[in-house]
Amino acid sequence: MPITHRHMKVFSAVIEAGSVSRAATRLNLTQPAVSIALSNLEAELGFSLFHRSKGFFAPTTEALHLHGEVTQSLLAFARMHQRADEIRSGAVGAVSIAANGALAINFLPKVIADFQVENAGLSVELKVHSSRQIASLVSGGQVDIGLIDTPVPVAGLKAEVFRLECVCIMRDDDPLQAVSVVRPDDLSGRCLIGITGDHTVDRQVDSVLSQARIDVKRSVSSAYFAIARNLVAAGGNLSIIDPINGKARLSDGVLWKPFEPLVEHELAIIVARERLSSRSTDTMYEMIKTAVQQVRSA
Missing domain, CATH: 1.10.10.10 (Winged helix-like DNA-binding domain superfamily/Winged helix DNA-binding domain)
Incomplete structure (x- = not known):
């Protein structure tokens, strides 16, 4: 025995x-x-x-x-x-997240802080990469959760896509701060900061302006929505960006207004399709999802 x-x-x-x-x-x-x-x-x-x-x-x-x-x-x-x-109970372990610079700066820190209040024994790693790099890292099992712009560029991933209504941002002393909704006519002759690399948001904006026969100045662009916001804060121009960065409360003198007609930004939360997730990863995934939904409904 x-x-x-x-x-x-x-x-x-x-x-x-x-x-x-x-x-x-x-x-x-x-x-x-x-x-x-x-x-x-x-x-x-x-x-x-x-x-x-x-x-x-x-x-x-x-x-x-x-x-x-x-x-x-x-x-x-x-x-x-x-x-x-x-x-x-999910009280130990580690979760890794990857996102582009804009989301890592203005969105995920609050989500991670809220997560750690209830999961003090868990470690969280936040990485910053391009959407294509993030997709490869998640697919290869090097990152648990990724946040990327659509389309999803790598096979073997499970993606949940959120369509977010973009907003027009400006300084709080801009003449447009008095309007309730910004429309194409309001942009005539203004400098509109774009997103570098033929971004889907810019393509939608250009289509809207073309249909309305409105000319804008396109002399400045940036790689990220967060940088576009910084440029607006510094220079007094306008930009149409995602609501996560546009609606963020940063005390930088920038405010946002709804823009019509509708311009959407698609954000995908991705995980590896064949990889078994831990309870901690599932919890973080749900918290990120809830935070995105709150931005969408704000």
Whole structure:
């Protein structure tokens, strides 16, 4: 019969209590059950653990030597059990997220802070890459969750796409701050900061302006929506950007207005299709999703 956790608990309790009867009380067992467990342990070990004679019961020298090792084993088992409970409840582990610079600056820090309030034992790593790089990292299992612009450029990913209504941003001293909704006519002759690289948002804006026969100045562009906002704050121009960056409260003197007709930005939350996720990753995914939905409905 192999040595079990029960054998070690009984042995340790008898040593510490000084008698079979007191050990039985401590363990909520019968005295015969404790005696049988001790006998089985001695049989497995091949030597006696206690001196037994009428009116005398005491541990052998061998038992005292063994007791320290048994105590360490019981402590290790207790630690393992505690860690298993923590893992089961999602209280330990790590989550890795990748996003472009704009989302990493103005959106994810608050989500991560909220996550850690409820998951203090978990570590979170936030990486910044391009959408194509993020898709490759998630597909290869190097990152748990990615946030990218559509279209999703890599196979083997599960993507949840959110369509977000873009907004027009301006400084708080801009003449357009008085209007409730910005329309193409309001942009005539103004400098409109674009997004570098034939971005889908800019293509939609150009189509809207072309249909309305409105001319704007396109002398400045940036790689990210967040940088476009910084340029607006510094120079007094306008930009039509995603609501995550446009509606962010940054105390930078920039405000936003709805823009009509509708211009949408598509944001995808991606995970590897074939990879089993942890509870912590699932929790983070849901928190990111909720935060995106809150921006969409704001």
